[in-house]
Amino acid sequence: xxxxxxxxxxxxxxxxxxxxxxxxxxxxxxxxxxxxxxxxxxxxxxxxxxxxxxxxxxxxxxxxxxxxxxxxxxxxxxxxxxxxxxxxxxxxxxxxxxxxxxxxxxxxxxxxxxxxx
Amino acid sequence: xxxxxxxxxxxxxxxxxxxxxxxxxxxxxxxxxxxxxxxxxxxxxxxxxxxxxxxxxxxxxxxxxxxxxxxxxxxxxxxxxxxxxxxxxxxxxxxxxxxxxxxxxxx
Numbered sequence: 001x002x003x004x005x006x007x008x009x010x011x012x013x014x015x016x017x018x019x020x021x022x023x024x025x026x027x028x029x030x031x032x033x034x035x036x037x038x039x040x041x042x043x044x045x046x047x048x049x050x051x052x053x054x055x056x057x058x059x060x061x062x063x064x065x066x067x068x069x070x071x072x073x074x075x076x077x078x079x080x081x082x083x084x085x086x087x088x089x090x091x092x093x094x095x096x097x098x099x100x101x102x103x104x105x106x107x108x109x110x111x112x113x114x115x116x117x
Numbered sequence: 118x119x120x121x122x123x124x125x126x127x128x129x130x131x132x133x134x135x136x137x138x139x140x141x142x143x144x145x146x147x148x149x150x151x152x153x154x155x156x157x158x159x160x161x162x163x164x165x166x167x168x169x170x171x172x173x174x175x176x177x178x179x180x181x182x183x184x185x186x187x188x189x190x191x192x193x194x195x196x197x198x199x200x201x202x203x204x205x206x207x208x209x210x211x212x213x214x215x216x217x218x219x220x221x222x223x224x
Contacts, residue, residue: 102206
């Protein structure tokens, strides 16, 4: 079954670093960009950035550039979303999803990040 | 580019739900719709204005013209309760743009 499986919930303090993951099955990494989407509590969907797994070409949403880093490990078909300096406002659900031309076809189950002192 | 959705829709079972997504000349763009049930990840229910992905019931349909795209759910069921988001691709932005979402409540 083709799917995206994300890492588990995280609880961190402000200022800490964090990496969450998204493991792809099947031939997802050969065919599709991976997009990361943020959903703050009770709010809508926001695009953070996208990465092309084969050559790691990246586009960032200007609102997130400089605060997060996208990367992939082709050997394990895993995409990563990383922070070096978490803020309380980073508390949210984060989804990885596959980009099929212009739509987001397959979604991971989400990773809940809580940042609190 | 801004997509505008009504905040909420409330209907009784069996009625028809219509969700609108407004944007400047949105009819010239491809619109995609996602259903997000409480506590779950979004699911693509309509792609490219009118296409239904595998596994999505025929009760779900879409249209797009002028400044408004519409998602229609016929014969609404309790299990349809969810937030519905529209999305287009912004070529200047190189990324997806989402509407604010509409919450469907089935009374």
